[in-house]
Amino acid sequence: MEKKNISRRSFLKIFGAGSVTAVATLAGCKGGNKAGVQAAEEYKNQVEPPIGKMTYRENPKTKEKVSVLGYGMMRLPTKVNNSDEFDQEMINKQIDYAIEHGMNYFDTSPVYCQGKSERCTGIALHRHKRSEYFVATKLSNFNRDYWAADKAKEMYHNSMKELQVEYLDYYLLHAVGGSMEEFKGRYVDNGMMDYLLKEREAGRIRNLGFSFHGKQKVFDEVIALHDKYHWDFVQIELNYLDWDYANEISNNNVDASYLYAELYKRGIPAVIMEPLLGGRLANLPQYLAAELKSHAPERSVASWAFRYAGTPEGVLTVLSGMTYMEHLKDNLLSYCPLVPLSDDEMRYLDKEIAQKIVGLENIPCNDCKYCMPCPYGIDIPAIFVHYNKCKNEGSLPMGVGDAEYRKHRRQYLISLDRVVPRNRQPDHCIGCHQCEPHCPQSIRITRELHKISDMIESLKRDPLGERTV
Template sequence: MEKRRFEKLGISPSILGYGCMRFPMNEDKSIDEEKSQALLDHAMASGVTYIDTAYPYHDQQSEKFVGKALAKYDRDSFYLATKLPVWLIKETSDVRVYFEEQLRRLQMDRVDFYLFHALSKDRWEDIKRLDMIREVEKLRDEGKISYIGFSFHDEYPVFEEILTYRDWDFCQIQLNYVDTVIQQGMKGYDLAEKMGVPVVIMEPVKGGALAKLPEVMEDIFHEVSPDRSVASWAFRYVASLPNVKVILSGMTEMSQLDDNLRTFSDYQSLSPLESEAVEKVTKIYRSRQMNECTACGYCMPCPFGVNIPGNFKIWNNGAIYEDYEGARKNYHNMDESKRASMCQECGQCEPQCPQFITIIDDLKKVALALA
């Protein structure tokens, strides 16, 4: 398993990190613990040492399951990351209250990587106003946290302000070969590299969208490297950046895990010819997609029952794959109560979207295009 050294921290976790937001689920939407345990066991047996979860994942069940799943392992055999739910903090003392709750859920006495979760301009202002950083630093000084960082979902100027505010141990950003000009983009990555702040990558395959592509795009990759999976190109793209230390993948199936293990057990950076292929695919992909939805689910649940990510997936796939009839069929096969046309424009979803999608307007477009 490829490892990258955090020179600043003096540690070397696996470059492949297990993202605990997309475990396999039962019909009732609970975590399928048997399958998920098998995935984590296989990952760790194969050299994965970075495990990333968060307070809200899987309807607040991810931390509990992860704690249970990791209980049989030596605590020093893995690095555990979780995140402070900044939006729930109403007064400074809440920081410790939520952190202690997370420790109980995880059945741990410490967290290795602790992040201020999904920062935006408004959340950053709340962090400063309530002096949350000082409280997290106290927890670090007590030995309950090793490294302090943040995950980010906003525009570059906000990222620059946050990154330069203090000496961060690391930061976590969304980056893939399609999303180089949204959020902080490559400009933000370059700033982190310049400042010596190690980077953890989320959404390297854009919520799975870059794991299966239209034939015209896949042919470009296969012509250059016929034996590599489509998803591996996305992972190798971000892994080719020297200041990327960990790449998170929310692996739901054993086949996904095995493919990623192959990529990073015999890791090879992109060649100039492969980089050119990525540029070609990126150009075609960007010209087709309708919006930037990664199906992260932060917008859910909709109080009126609309399946927001499901509608956008159908809409985007119809455009990207040029299968408009198939998209209409999939839309009409969806339960009517979950269709875009049922949006009541309450606005609850939009402030939660890390991609800053105009969800209400886009749902109108989906309803019109797929009616």
């Protein structure tokens, strides 16, 4: 199947836009006070989502009803005065609110939130009846030390211990896609696939699948193993930018249209990650956000992306990492119930908005933090997010020809120091490249950090903008 094999017309047919009824739905995780204040301000007039209106999808294997909105436990709230300490009380509160409003799918990993996500998730969920939720976690054996069978099994069993459960509803091979040699080393040659298949047969794993980041060739080979392994679900990145432009943004990424079609024709449910591309589709340039608002003033910018990701009938659930209660409520409003996108709305996102975003040529960082921690302390995602934000707002200092160079220069340098401590800025990168193999977007991280570092050095030496940055 070629990259563009699914046309927009086929896409609408598969998705069923306009025909689906409304009643049918890696290390890091640092939060900040400032972000919380901004979230509260943005949603200060937010309407309370209704109870009892969640849209569900049926798992074709178990026939269980899964909420179309799933909770990604990757960006958990932290204490106000300590961004390294997670706020368990708030985590409990948000999970209680989510379950009250019909959400029942919770996704975590041993490596999320500095290795603390599973424990925090387990504490919060254990306070509820086991029948009220489905929990998903992953075999995140990226480190070669954990390719050994005993280490991989230890990680698997520790997940159940941390989550305080006797079985896992959904278990994933984490971040498949680098190479088949890696896939075989992590799961096949060490006997882990045989072990996990037996665990599924015994009922300790109810659904077995994998999450995908990487090369199409690897995806094709792993999905071809469906006859052997009988994948119960697959987690893919899908949003209105990645549908047709993932490969254009990053050569090693695969368009969501291709991934979804391959799963759909095999009847494999898709679990969706990155519906907002790490927040990029919620924090659009002001002119694009205003354009979306003009079409639907009552809806948030983020809701467009969530409705897009939730519309396909082959999607089981859409994961969202919701750090703040305001985000949780807004996402619930998109799925309580889900109102599928119309044909016109689909074309609008594809032809008007997505193409304009591609034209921005930002660093395609989703703030997933898989590149972290950097051995030299660099806050890679924060640096990239700050750069993209300034570029989108048109406040990136451009040197010669920039009428507001002095203003933009001062804003950039001051705001960077506020967002990223000086000892964690790009000039500390020594070019070890340890981060790059972990990036799902295949960003040449070292190159981008050095480019930004050179730009910062030029700004510091050129207060008058006499040279082009």
